[in-house]
Amino acid sequence: MCTKMRRDGPSMNEGPKILLSALMVLGAQSPEKALPIDELATKLGMGVPELQRELDKLTEAGYAVTTRQEGRAKVYLTGTGVITASSAYS
């Protein structure tokens, strides 16, 4: 992924920020478009446990929802998550 934020000044830790942006540009904005967490980990070059830890931070903040669909763990952004992801570029 090439989703590095480039604004100066204090900001959220890079991990969650990159993940938010990745979920938005990959189109995970609704339960129907939720991304399998194992596939996302491969795309991002991360291990599943490491990704899960980052996703826990996003879900705790209300930015993402993790769900189980057809036996697979998936994730998608909430409206607040979409706005937060976009705010880095506006």
Add this chain to the structure above:
Amino acid sequence: MLCWEYPPRIIGGLARHVEGLSRALASLGHEVHVITLDFPGAPYEERRGSLYIHRVPVSVPAPSFHSWVLLFNHFFEKRAGQLAHEFGAPDVFHIHDWLTVPAGVTAKHLLRTPLVMTFHSTEASRSSNSVSTESAMVEGLEWWGSFEAARVIAVSGWMKSEVLTRLKTPEEKVEQIPNAVEPLKFEGRLDAKATRARWNVREGQKMITAVGRLTPQKGFDDLIRAYPAIRRAVPESRLVIVGEGHMRAELESIAEQEHVRDFTTFAGFINDSELVAGLRSSDVVVVPSRFEPFGIIALEAMAAGVPLVVSRVGGLAEIVEDSVDGIEVEPNNPSAIAAATVRILSDRELASRLATRGEEKAKTYSWENVARRTIGVYQDAARWTKYE
């Protein structure tokens, strides 16, 4: 009209501007189609009289933000083509900032339709003159949009000067048309007690409010650093920060470091009616931005009849007359923010005078005026665009 944000997808001032302008144009009898991005829970298609909102999903995943922007432009182009078949070619395409330049330029040439571009901000100012490759791309698109547009709108004098000096746009092509507010939104019944209670503002406490994206540009870190001094002078107070953004965790951490976390509410993203109620329930609104091409929140606070403290930057310095309808302070200066906020909170007569004058000024910024002036720009664009 093409824009990446439209309510309820509100990232910044663009959404409010496009909503206000599109509604006003429709109420003047024009047929307006807004093509924008989809948003969780919002309908793909919406119609209010002659205003049509088309929310477009991006059906292809992208590897980065900037390639995603190009992809959603493709889907905007597709929707514009479909609408041209369904409703006929539009009389004008109107794009907002760099994010919709590719779709606007393509639509202009394919449908032979005049193009108008509004600048709400520029990359150089947003990124503090970053020299990254992404910024080069964005600046290139800004120039390209301003070149292809028959007429360009800048939302403030500061923004106009940026467009003239940085993009070298010919002056005769650029019109300055400000943002506006809808005064009716700020009238009617208000349950201030319930609004304040929702944000943990106790009875008798002064409510200090700041609204915006939680990004470095907005300077909320300076306001939080100013808050200990404000609390020393006005202990019965609470700071309410409204908005979302990638800086939230950092701001919460600064509030902890400054020992004011227990007296600060992070209200998160709220809808328009909650925002109006929140502004009207406030004792002072602080806009501590480091740069602000316009600063629509200042106008909204004025319309809500609340005294203001603003940074002396960009469009904010054009809206607010220091010590007449608000207090201006130097940006990046927590001490100055604290002093001005305490002044308003401790001087009821001053607060009332600033609020009254601000309310009067806000009435002069109407969306109907903005729409009428924008129609004039559209007519110029049609006259100036010749396809042989």
